[in-house]
Amino acid sequence: MKMLLFLLMPVLAFGQMKLDKKTRLDADRFIGVDSYNNTYSVVNNALIKTSERDRWNYADFTLGSIAAVDIINPLRILVYYADFNIAVFLDNTLNEIERVNFNEIEDYLNIEAVRMANNNSVWVFNKDAQQLELYNYRSGKRSIISQPVKGNLIATASDFNFCHLLTDSEVITYNVYGSILRVFDNPGFTQIWTSTQRGLIALDERDVIYFTEAPERQFEPTESGSKIAVKDLQLTSEFLYIYDGEFVYSFRLTKL
Template identity: 35%
Template sequence: MKKLIYLLVLFYAALLSAQDKKWSLTKRDTIAFHADAYIGFDSFGAQYYIKNNVFIKKTKTQIWQYKNLSFGKISNVDIQNPLNIVLFYEDFNTVILLDNQLNETQRINFSENSIPILATATGLAFGNRLWIYNNLSQQIGLFDFLKSEYKIITTPFNGTIVYYSSDYNTFQWIDEEQNWYECSIFGKVRLVGKVPGFDTVQVLSDSELIFRKGNALYNYALNGNKSTLIEFDKKTFEKFYYKDQILSIFTVEGITNYKITIP
């Protein structure tokens, strides 16, 4: 009996230890530049940011810029495909598509669509389409930008979107009640779960995200409903971005990149 109790104690101690493991961060490099908003980096190492409402792409050897001040503030940028970048100007209900040298390839004014669209969320989807949240109908749809065709894929839903992200196959959002939802490209909507209160957030998968609260950064795992502090050597920061096990911390001095080892 004593041996059994001892083994159980060891088991639970090991379990608790595993649950408390934190991400291990190794500083990789620091890139000095000044920006108003940091967007992120692509698989080729290019950095994307906004300065004076000008969208900028920077590599080690070149800088490209896209400026369209007549459309006002850039509301959102989707860089998941560096060959087809999506700029969203919400105030003008317009999306601009750019190539890898930031040349404009297409301009889409949703106000001109035959089906009334007032877009408040956009992103690149599979098959030459854009995710659209239409605030007029409170529905998610897909806009084929080659055919200029819009297809509604969900029923209307209540709630205000406070954060959204997308990839080719899914559109995810968090509402004002901290409910986390996901919509597939076929229009199937599911409640992923409830998330902690946050100031800013980035969804990593359908079960994990990173969020900022104050000047602290946390990894949140839906399985186990556990938030784990991510420790790094910056007391304050403006924004964070995570991709391919690289965590980028944006401060007034520039970007510091950390290599992440996940336990």
């Protein structure tokens, strides 16, 4: 289990990080908290959504394991099943709206990663071509965003307008027009998360690294401080959530 070394003092664009609350969570994976303060997790391969008063769940065990969940739009939640190359869209009560079978589209699309984008589209990483694409599941139109990416894809992070690829050698940021906004060397990151207002966080085997979206800024390591084991993490405009396998720690982010 990785350890997070993080500083409860002003750190770059975060300003100050202050512990807001600590909540027990019994889950296999912590997905995150949406803009309506609902918590999402995966338990026994089922997606669970909980509020202060209600609990919803979604599962389709015929599709294999849940590979990824994207809650950036809480009214249209994306659940990706890599074993069958299928994306399922859910409404805000986790009822299925529709599904996209990438095996059945024209020019079969073998997906390694998929995330929400704008205008009925999703960011997809084409495993065969090693390219980032935008796929419109309404029109069936595919737009190639990147040239073939060197190295192995480790992780992706995105919002509606930008997608960040973490490979074993680089961190690359693209916009929806296919422009590369920035490229950084990967010194050993194992995961990345993003927030439009806050930038990127990258986790390595030793600590958490914070990156502000300003193009001139490099990744900057946090300094040593309180130690919390990191199993899952989420970054939003107001909070940094850290799940250690037992509790979710919510840190409020304030500007300097």
